[in-house]
Amino acid sequence: MFQQQLRQHQWESFSRNSMFERNLAIRIFIYVMYGFLALEMLGFGFFLDKILLQTDTYERAIDTFNSFLPYIFVFDFVVKFIFKTKESMQIIPYLTLPIKRNLLFDFLLRKEFTNIWNFYILFLVIPFAFKAVMPFYSFPATVLYVLLIYLLCITNSLVLNIINNLISRSFWFYIVAAIRVTFPFFLVFVCKIKLGYYLTLLVDMYLNYNLWIYAAFAVIFAALWFINRLQMRSILYYELQGDKIDKISSFSSLTFLNKFGTIGDFISLELKMIFRSPRLKQKTVFPGILINGFFFYMLYSADNVFAVGGQFFFFFYGIFSIGFLGLVMGQFLFTSESSFFDGLASRKASIFELLKSKYILYSSYSLLITLLLLIPAFQGKINALLLLSLFFYVIGSIYFLIFQNAVYNKTYLDLFDKGMFNWEGTSGNTFIISMFVMFVPVVLLVILNVIFGEIVTCCFMLFTGLVFTLTSKYWLAWTYKRFLKRKHKNMEGFRSN
Amino acid sequence: MELQIQNLIKKFGNNIALNISELNIPKGTLLGLVGNNGAGKTTLFRLILDLLKADNGYVLNNGLDVSKSEFWKSHTGSFIDSRFLIEFLTPEEYLYFVGEAYGLNKETVNERLQPFSRFMNNEIFGHKKYIRNFSSGNKQKIGIIAAMMIHPEILILDEPFNFLDPSSQIEIRDIILKMNQEFNTTVLISSHNLSYTTDISSRIILLENGIVKKDLNNSADVLTELNEYFILQTNV
Known part of the structure; x- marks a missing residue:
C-alpha cells in the first residue's frame, strides 16, 4: 500500500x-x-x-x-x-x-x-x-x-x-x-x-x-x-x-579584498556564499573545473573537436567557458541573497554596490580563464583575436543580458538545499532570460560568421563587447534603477520560503 | 518503563553534544526539556527517534532498542521541524496520509481533528494551498496536529511553541496537557518558554552542554529555580 x-x-x-x-x-x-x-x-x-x-x-x-x-x-x-x-x-x-x-x-x-x-x-x-x-x-x-x-x-x-x-x-x-x-x-x-x-x-x-x-x-x-x-x-x-x-572553508583569509571597501566586502561575501552553500558549490566548482578542463582537453586533443564541430560549437563553448561563473551565478542574481536580502536592504551598504561587486567578480573570473587560454592562443590552437573578442563579448554583451535577472528574479533560494536539477529559486523569467542569453548571442554569431566570415564576426563581438564593457557602470546603474522599481515585489518573493 | 536511556553519548566531530548516563521516563510523564541553545535538546530527541546514530549507549522505547527495531514508530508521534512535512501535499492530503500510515481511515482522522479546530483557526484547511506555501506558524501547527492526532503513547515535540501566535501557544499548551491526562500519553517537549513548560510539565530536565544539570519534579518554586539558574548563567 x-x-x-x-x-x-x-x-x-x-x-x-x-x-x-x-x-x-x-x-x-x-x-x-x-x-x-x-x-x-x-x-x-x-x-x-x-x-x-x-x-x-x-x-x-x-x-x-x-x-x-x-x-x-x-x-x-x-x-x-x-x-x-x-x-x-x-x-x-x-x-x-x-x-x-x-x-x-x-x-x-x-x-x-x-x-x-x-x-x-x-x-x-x-x-x-x-x-x-x-x-x-x-x-x-x-x-x-x-x-x-x-x-x-x-x-x-x-x-x-x-x-x-x-x-x-x-x-x-x-x-x-x-x-x-x-x-x-x-x-x-x-x-x-x-x-x-x-x-x-x-x-x-x-x-x-x-x-x-x-x-x-x-x-x-x-x-x-x-x-x-x-x-x-x-x-x-x-x-x-x-x-x-x-x-567551514578557509575563505576568511582573503584579507586583500578589504582594500576595496564595500565592493571587496561584497566580493568576499559572494565567494564565501559560493564555497559554503552546497547548492551553489555543486553548480559552480566541479562543473567549472570540468567545463574548462574539457575545453583545454579539446583544444589539445589530436582531432580538435572545434575543427570538426564548426564555429557554432566553438562560440557556444567559448562563451560558456569564459563566462561560466557569470552565467551560472547570474541566473541567481539576488535570489542567492534571498534568505538575507532584507538584512542587506536595511543596512547602509547599497545594493548597487552589491551588483557592481558581482560584475567585477564574474568579469575577473572571465579574465582569468581568458589569460589561461592565451597559452593555447600563443601555441596557435585558438585565434588570439577571436579569444579577445569572446572575452569582451562575454563581459559586455552577455553579462548585460544575464544581469537583467536582477530585475526580474523574485523567488526564494535555499542555499543549503542540494540538488543540481532542482528548480527551486528558478522562476519562469530566469528560465527565459537564461535560455535567451545562452542561445541568441551564439546564433547571431553563427549567422554573421556564415555571411561575413570570422574577421567580421570578431569585430562585431569586439565592438559590441567593448561598448557594453565601457558602459557597464551606466547599464549597471540602469539595471539597479529598474530593480528599485520592482524592489518590494521581488522582496516579497524572496520571503516566500 | 516507557523510555529508558543508558550511557547515551553523541559527538559531532570532537564536541560531545550529548552525554546522558541514565534517564528513565515512566509512562504518563509530561517531561519538559529546557536549556540554552546547543544544550542538546534536539539531539536527544533525534536520538530517541533514531534520526542520529549514537556513538555509545542506547535508547529503549517500550523495551525496544530504537536503533535495532522499528516497531516503536507505531506508537510514537513526533514533530521536530518543517523538514518532516511533505511540502508538496495540501494539509488535508498530508494528514490523511499520516493517518493512513497509522491505520486510521479518513472518517477517524476527521473525527480526531475536531479538538484542534480552534488551534487551526480556519487557517489550515480548505485553502487549496500546498504546505510549502504556508507560514512557519501554520507549518508548525500542521506538524503538531499530525503528531498528536494518531493518539500516540509517546509524543515528542521539539519547541512546539515556536512560531505560534500567543492564542495558539495557549491553545496547544492546553491540548498537550489534556492529551497527557486523558490518554496517559508520555509527552516530551523542549522549549525556551520556561513559563509554559513549567505550567504543564510534571517533570523538568535542564540540559546544559549535553549533560543533565537538573532533574526536577514540578513544584511551585520550579520556575523560580530555573529562572535563577539562567540568570546565574548570564552573569557567568
Missing part, C-alpha cells in the same frame, strides 16, 4: 513543483523543449547507423557504437553528476512514520528505473537498435540490446550514487569521480588497451545469449544495488547531522 502512496507522492512532487505553479506558458514551453530534444535524439538515432558506418572503424555500425560505449557512459556519468538530484533527503518526512526504512531505501533505489536520466539515452538507442541490431541478430536480441543500454544507464547511476555519497563524507572523494571519468581514457590512451574492441566482443556474446555474460552482469548489478542500500542507512544519519559537523 505504501509503495503505491510513495509512487503517487513521487509523481506529485514532480507535477506540483513550484516551477510549474505560476506560469502555464512556461510549463508549455518546457514541455515543448523536452519534446523537441526527444525528437531530435530520435531523429539522430535514426541516422546514427549511417554516420557510424562513415567512420570506417568497424564493418557494422553496431560494433562501432559498442566500441564507443565507455565514452558514452562517461558522458552519461558527467551529465548525471551535474544535473541529477541526490534523493536521500527526500525521505526525511517518512522517517518518523511507521514505515520500514528498508522499504524507503528500496523505494529510492527503484526510482532509478523511472528516472528520466536513466532512459533519455533510449530516445537515441531505440531507433538505432532497430536499424543496426535487427539485421544481424533477431527481434528479441534487439529488445535485449535496448534493455542492456537501459540497465547500463541504471548501473552508471548506482555507481554515481556511491561516489556522491562518498563525496558528501569528504571533498577528497571527488578524486574517485575524476578517476571514474578518466579511467576509460587511461586504459585506452595510456595502457593502450583495446577497450572498444573487447566491448564489442562482450556485447556480441550478450546478443548471442551467452549466459555467463548475463550472470556476470546480474552479479555486478546486484552488488551495486546492495552497496547503495547499505550506504543509504549510514549516509542518512550523516546527512541528518551534517549541518552540525560541516567545517
